[in-house]
Amino acid sequence: MTDTLLSNARLIDPETGSDDLGAVLISGGVIKEIFTQGTDPKGEKLAKVNAGQVEVVDCKGKCLAPGIVDIGVKVGEPGERHKESYATAGRAAAAGGVTTIVTRPDTTTAIDTPEGLDFIRRRAAEDATVNVLHMAALTKGREGREMTEIGFLLDAGAVAFTDCDHVVRDTKVLSRAMTYARSLGALVIGHPQDPGLSRGAAATSGKFASLRGLPAVSAMAERMGLDRDIALVEMTGVRYHADQITTARALPALVRAKKNGFDVTAGTSMHHLTLNEMDVADYRTFFKVKPPLRAEEDRLEIVEAVRSGLIDIIGSFHTPQDEESKRLPFEEAASGAVGLETMLPVLLRLYHSGELDLPTLFRALSLNPAKRLGLPCGRLAAGAPADLVLFDADKPIILDRFKLRSKSKNTPFDNARLQGKVLGTWVAGTRVYAA
Amino acid sequence: MRFDQRHLLGIDPLRPDEITTLLDLADDYVALGRRRDKHAQALSGLTQINMFFENSTRTQASFELAGKRLGADVMNMSMQASSIKKGETLIDTAMTLNAMHPDLLVVRHPHSGAVDLLAQKVNCAVLNAGDGRHEHPTQALLDALTIRRAKGRLHRLNIAICGDIAHSRVARSNILLLHKMENRIRLVGPSTLVPSGIEHFGVEVYDDMREGLRDVDVVMMLRLQKERMDGGFIPSTREYYHRYGLDAEKLSYAKEDAIVMHPGPMNRGVEIDGTIADDINRSVIQDQVEMGVAVRMAAMDLLARNLRANPKEVMA
Numbered sequence: 001m002t003d004t005l006l007s008n009a010r011l012i013d014p015e016t017g018s019d020d021l022g023a024v025l026i027s028g029g030v031i032k033e034i035f036t037q038g039t040d041p042k043g044e045k046l047a048k049v050n051a052g053q054v055e056v057v058d059c060k061g062k063c064l065a066p067g068i069v070d071i072g073v074k075v076g077e078p079g080e081r082h083k084e085s086y087a088t089a090g091r092a093a094a095a096g097g098v099t100t101i102v103t104r105p106d107t108t109t110a111i112d113t114p115e116g117l118d119f120i121r122r123r124a125a126e127d128a129t130v131n132v133l134h135m136a137a138l139t140k141g142r143e144g145r146e147m148t149e150i151g152f153l154l155d156a157g158a159v160a161f162t163d164c165d166h167v168v169r170d171t172k173v174l175s176r177a178m179t180y181a182r183s184l185g186a187l188v189i190g191h192p193q194d195p196g197l198s199r200g201a202a203a204t205s206g207k208f209a210s211l212r213g214l215p216a217v218s219a220m221a222e223r224m225g226l227d228r229d230i231a232l233v234e235m236t237g238v239r240y241h242a243d244q245i246t247t248a249r250a251l252p253a254l255v256r257a258k259k260n261g262f263d264v265t266a267g268t269s270m271h272h273l274t275l276n277e278m279d280v281a282d283y284r285t286f287f288k289v290k291p292p293l294r295a296e297e298d299r300l301e302i303v304e305a306v307r308s309g310l311i312d313i314i315g316s317f318h319t320p321q322d323e324e325s326k327r328l329p330f331e332e333a334a335s336g337a338v339g340l341e342t343m344l345p346v347l348l349r350l351y352h353s354g355e356l357d358l359p360t361l362f363r364a365l366s367l368n369p370a371k372r373l374g375l376p377c378g379r380l381a382a383g384a385p386a387d388l389v390l391f392d393a394d395k396p397i398i399l400d401r402f403k404l405r406s407k408s409k410n411t412p413f414d415n416a417r418l419q420g421k422v423l424g425t426w427v428a429g430t431r432v433y434a435a
Numbered sequence: 436m437r438f439d440q441r442h443l444l445g446i447d448p449l450r451p452d453e454i455t456t457l458l459d460l461a462d463d464y465v466a467l468g469r470r471r472d473k474h475a476q477a478l479s480g481l482t483q484i485n486m487f488f489e490n491s492t493r494t495q496a497s498f499e500l501a502g503k504r505l506g507a508d509v510m511n512m513s514m515q516a517s518s519i520k521k522g523e524t525l526i527d528t529a530m531t532l533n534a535m536h537p538d539l540l541v542v543r544h545p546h547s548g549a550v551d552l553l554a555q556k557v558n559c560a561v562l563n564a565g566d567g568r569h570e571h572p573t574q575a576l577l578d579a580l581t582i583r584r585a586k587g588r589l590h591r592l593n594i595a596i597c598g599d600i601a602h603s604r605v606a607r608s609n610i611l612l613l614h615k616m617e618n619r620i621r622l623v624g625p626s627t628l629v630p631s632g633i634e635h636f637g638v639e640v641y642d643d644m645r646e647g648l649r650d651v652d653v654v655m656m657l658r659l660q661k662e663r664m665d666g667g668f669i670p671s672t673r674e675y676y677h678r679y680g681l682d683a684e685k686l687s688y689a690k691e692d693a694i695v696m697h698p699g700p701m702n703r704g705v706e707i708d709g710t711i712a713d714d715i716n717r718s719v720i721q722d723q724v725e726m727g728v729a730v731r732m733a734a735m736d737l738l739a740r741n742l743r744a745n746p747k748e749v750m751a
Contacts, residue, residue, distance in 0.1 A: 205630075205631045205632070206631055206632040207633075207635040207636075208632070209631075210607075210630035210631060210632050210633050210636075212547055212548065212569060213547035213566075213567050213568030213569030213570070213604060214547050214548075214567075214568075214569075215568075218631070282548070282551055283547070283551055283552065324524065327524065327526050327552075328524065328525065328526075328552075329525060329546035329547070329548055329549035329567075330546065330547065331547065331548075331567070332546060
C-alpha cells in the first residue's frame with residue numbers, strides 16, 4: 001500500500017486546540033507525520049515527501065479532523081433489521097464522517113450475553129466499513145434485576161455497560177452491578193432520568209407541553225437521576241458516564257461530581273444542542289426524542305457546558321424508526337431520530353453561530369469519546385490511527401431525508417438549511433467515503 | 436361576516452371575528468331548535484361521520500342531532516370496538532373512511548394532536564370533538580354562547596375556571612377563547628391539577644377557591660377526570676369537595692348575579708353541590724346542553740359552506 005498525503009488542509013486538532021493549514025501523511029493505516037507551519041516552516045520536509053512514492057490528495061483548504069467517535073448508536077440487528085442494518089449504518093456513518101460507531105444494546109433481544117455480542121461483532125465485521133464497537137446491557141434483558149456476565153462480556157469485547165433508557169430502579173441491584181463493574185475496571189453508562197417522575201412523559205413540562213396538552217416530565221427528573229447515580233458512584237468508585245445531560249438544572253450536580261474527583265463524564269445529544277421544545281410545533285413526531293426536547297434556556301446552557309468542557313461528549317444517539325412507528329399520535333409515536341449522517345452538518349450550526357470553535361467541537365465529537373473508551377484515535381498526531389474526516393464547513397446544503405443512507409429516514413432536519421458537507425472519510429488510512 | 440377555516444381543530448386557529456360569526460349563526464339555530472319543526476337544509480346531501488375513539492354519549496348525541504337537524508346523513512362509528520382493536524393505525528382508519536367520501540368528520544381521540552394528524556390525511560372537513568388534553572373547541576364555543584346570552588356580552592367579564600385544569604381540554608379551549616375575546620380569566624384548583632407554565636397564557640392562578648371566586652361574573656366548574664389520573668393528584672374526593680367543591684358558601688364570594696357552568700357529566704358532591712347545580716337562578720348547565728346543539732349546527736354549516744365554495748380544494 002502506497003502512502004497517502006492529504007495536503008493543503010485546514011487541520012483541526014482537538015488535542016492541541018489548533019486550527020492551522022498543513023498536511024497529513026498516512027502510512028500503514030496510521031498517521032505518520034503532520035506538516036504545519038510550526039513543524040515544517042520552509043516546507044522542505046513536505047517537498048521531500050511529495051517527491052517520493054506517494055498518493056497526494058489536495059484538500060483545497062478544507063477542514064481535516066479526526067473522525068467522529070459516536071457513542072450510543074442504535075443498529076437494528078438483531079430484531080429490527082428493517083430499520084437499520086450494519087451495512088446501512090456503516091454507509092451512513094462513513095457519509096457523516098463517523099469513523100467509529102459504538103452501538104447500544106437496546107436491540108430486540110438485548111445484547112446481554114457474550115454469545116449475542118459475538119453475533120453482532122461478526123455482523124459488523126462483515127458489513128460495516130467503519131470501526132464498530134459494542135456496548136452490552138448492564139442487567140439481564142435490561143430488566144434491572146440481575147447483572148449481566150460483565151467479565152465474559154468484557155472478554156468478548158464490550159466497551160461499556162448500559163441499560164440505555166431502561167433506568168435501573170432498584171438501587172441495590174445497581175450498586176452491586178457498579179461494584180462488580182468497578183472490580184473489572186468496566187465503564188458504566190447511565191441514563192439520568194428519575195423513572196417515576198418521567199413515567200408516560202412525551203414532552204418537558206412547561207408552557208409548550210401545557211398548550212399542546214402533552215403528558216410532560218419536569219426537567220428536575222434528570223437532576224434527580226444524576227444525583228442518585230453520582231451518589232452510587234461515590235459509594236462504589238465505578239467509572240461512570242451519563243449518556244445525555246440536557247437540562248441546566250442537572251449541571252451543578254455534574255460540576256460537584258467532577259470537583260470531588262469522581263471518575264465521571266457526561267454526554268449530550270446533537271438534538272438537544274440544536275433544537276428546543278418549540279420545534280415540535282404541531283405534534284411533529286420526528287422531533288420526539290428521549291429525553292424530550294427542552295426549553296431554549298436549557299439548550300443555551302448545554303451549549304455553554306460543551307464549550308467549557310463540563311460536558312465531555314456529543315453523540316448522535318442515532319435511533320432509526322420506520323414511518324409506521326412515527327405516523328401515530330405524538331404520545332403513541334416512537335422516540336428517536338437518525339443522526340449518523342446529519343450530526344456534523346447540524347452541529348456546524350454552533351460553529352457558524354460563533355458558539356463553538358472547530359477544535360472544541362471535535363474535542364467533544366472525537367477526542368473525548370476516544371479517551372473515555374481508551375481508544376488511540378481522536379487525535380491528529382503521529383502514531384494515531386488514520387481515522388479522518390474531510391469536510392467543507394461552509395458549503396450550504398438543504399437536507400433531503402430521502403437521500404440519507406440510513407434505512408430509516410426519521411430526521412427532524414428534513415428540508416433544513418445547513419452549512420457544512422462531508423467530502424471524504426478515511427478509516428485506518430482507507431478512504432471509505434468520497435462525496 | 437367571515438369564516439375562513441377548512442377544519443375546526445381548535446380555538447387556537449380562530450380569529451375573534453370568526454368566533455363572533457359562528458356565535459351569531461348559532462343564535463339563529465337556537466331559535467330553530469325551539470320551533471316545533473326543527474329542520475333546515477344546510478347540510479342536505481352531505482355525509483357526516485362521527486368517529487369516537489373514546490366514549491362520549493353526550494357529545495356524540497349532540498353532534499348527531501346537530502347533523503340531522505341540518506339534513507345531513509349521519510353515521511356513528513364507535514372506534515373502541517372496531518378495527519383499532521385489530522391493530523389498524525389511525526392513519527389507515529382515516530384513509531379507509533376517506534375512501535367513503537364523507538364531507539364532515541367529527542373525531543374524538545384520547546391522545547393530544549391525534550385529530551390534527553387525521554385532518555392532514557383526509558380531504559373532508561374535520562371537527563375536533565376533543566383530543567386528549569389538548570382542545571375541545573365546540574365545548575368552548577357553546578360555553579361562550581351561553582355566557583353571551585346570559586350576560587349580554589362576551590368581553591370584559593371576570594371568569595373563574597375551577598377544578599381539574601391539568602387534565603382538561605375544555606379548560607384549554609376556554610382559556611384560549613375567553614382570552615381572545617378579552618376577558619379576565621382566573622384558574623382555581625389544587626396545584627397538582629394546574630399545569631406548569633399556565634401563567635404564561637394570560638391567566639391568574641389561585642389555589643384558594645374563595646379568593647379565586649371573589650367578584651367573578653362566571654364560575655365554570657370542571658369535572659374531576661378520575662379516568663385520566665394515574666393516581667395521587669388529590670388525597671381524597673371528600674377533601675377535594677371540602678376545598679374545591681362549589682357550594683353556596685363559596686359561591687357567595689362571587690358576584691350576586693354570577694352564573695354557574697359545568698360541561699357535564701357532573702360528579703355531584705365532588706366538584707359541585709347538587710342544589711347549586713339545580714338552582715335555576717344560578718345554574719346555566721341545562722342551557723349549555725341546548726347551546727351545544729346550536730353551536731355544532733353553526734360550526735358544521737360554516738364548514739359546509741366553505742366546502743361547497745371550494746370544491747376543487749376538497750377533491751384534491
